[in-house]
Each structure stands twice: as C-alpha cells, then as structure tokens.
Amino acid sequence: MSPDEFLRIASALPEVELAQHSEEWVGLRVRGKGFGYLSEAKRTAQLKATLAEQAAMVGDNPEVYGLSWTSGQFGWVEVRLAKADPEELVEVITDAWCLTAPRRLVADYETRAGLAPMAEIPTEG
Incomplete structure (x- = not known):
C-alpha cells in the first residue's frame, strides 16, 4: 500500500483531519484527537490500538506490524505499508x-455503514 492509498482510506472516515505533526509525520485526527501518523519518507504509519490488539498484531505478523509506544490503555503499532x-x-x-x-x-x-456495533472497548470520546 502506498502512503497516498493510506491517506485516502483514512480520509474517507468521518471528520478526519490531516495535520503536519512534524517535518516527517502527518497526523490523523478526529475532533482534535490523534489516532494515527504517517511518514511518507519511511513508508510507515503509526496507528492506535488496544494493548491486546497491539500484542496480537505484532505477535501474529511481525513483518508488517511492530511495537511502537504505549499510552495508558492504548498501544500504538508501526505498520510497514509496503x-x-x-x-x-x-x-x-x-x-x-x-x-x-x-x-x-x-x-x-x-449505522450508515451497516456494521454491527463495536464491542465494548475503551474509547477516549
């Protein structure tokens, strides 16, 4: 997946805002809160996950997903887009x-997407 494809997917979600987070990273936000970052130069993304999801993704597919940082009840995963x-x-x-x-x-x-409601998971909103 290319960085442009990544941004297209993320931008299709409701109320997503893109903001230059640093010289290297573009931040993905919804109502002012960050849920992801993209480095076009490194062709990687950082995405928010629960701690359990973070461990499962990295454990199941370490060639694609890597550990990033944790913040409270959330873990962030590094995604190798290619x-x-x-x-x-x-x-x-x-x-x-x-x-x-x-x-x-x-x-x-x-509701609009016809999806079953997400299981009770921690959220910030």
Missing part, C-alpha cells in the same frame, strides 16, 4: 479511528 494487506489495513485504520472518535460519531458511522 507489506500490509490492504483489506486488513482498512480494518486497522478504522479500528484506530473508532478508539478515538466520540461514541456517537462511531455509532452513526456504524
């Missing part, structure tokens, strides 16, 4: 957004 399965990455991006977006916005998105 090695990522596009369908799986759509899910990982969406899950990161869902962990960060306000609950009402997530519920509205799931």
Whole structure:
C-alpha cells in the first residue's frame, strides 16, 4: 500500500483531519484527537490500538506490524505499508479511528455503514 492509498482510506472516515505533526509525520485526527501518523519518507504509519490488539498484531505478523509506544490503555503499532494487506489495513485504520472518535460519531458511522456495533472497548470520546 502506498502512503497516498493510506491517506485516502483514512480520509474517507468521518471528520478526519490531516495535520503536519512534524517535518516527517502527518497526523490523523478526529475532533482534535490523534489516532494515527504517517511518514511518507519511511513508508510507515503509526496507528492506535488496544494493548491486546497491539500484542496480537505484532505477535501474529511481525513483518508488517511492530511495537511502537504505549499510552495508558492504548498501544500504538508501526505498520510497514509496503507489506500490509490492504483489506486488513482498512480494518486497522478504522479500528484506530473508532478508539478515538466520540461514541456517537462511531455509532452513526456504524449505522450508515451497516456494521454491527463495536464491542465494548475503551474509547477516549
């Protein structure tokens, strides 16, 4: 997956804002809260996950996912875009957004998309 494809997928989610986080990283935000970062130069992304998801992704597929940092109840994963399965990455991006977006916005998105509501997971909103 290319950085442009990554940004296209993330930008399709409701109320996503892109902001230059640093010289190297573009931040992905929903209502002012970050859920991901993209380094076009490194062709990697950092995405928010639960600690359990972080451990599972890295353990199951270490060629694609790497440990990044943790913050409270969340762990961030580094994604090597060139090695990522596009369908799986759509899910990982969406899950990161869902962990960060306000609950009402997530519920509205799931209803419009015809998705079953996400299991009770910790969110910031």
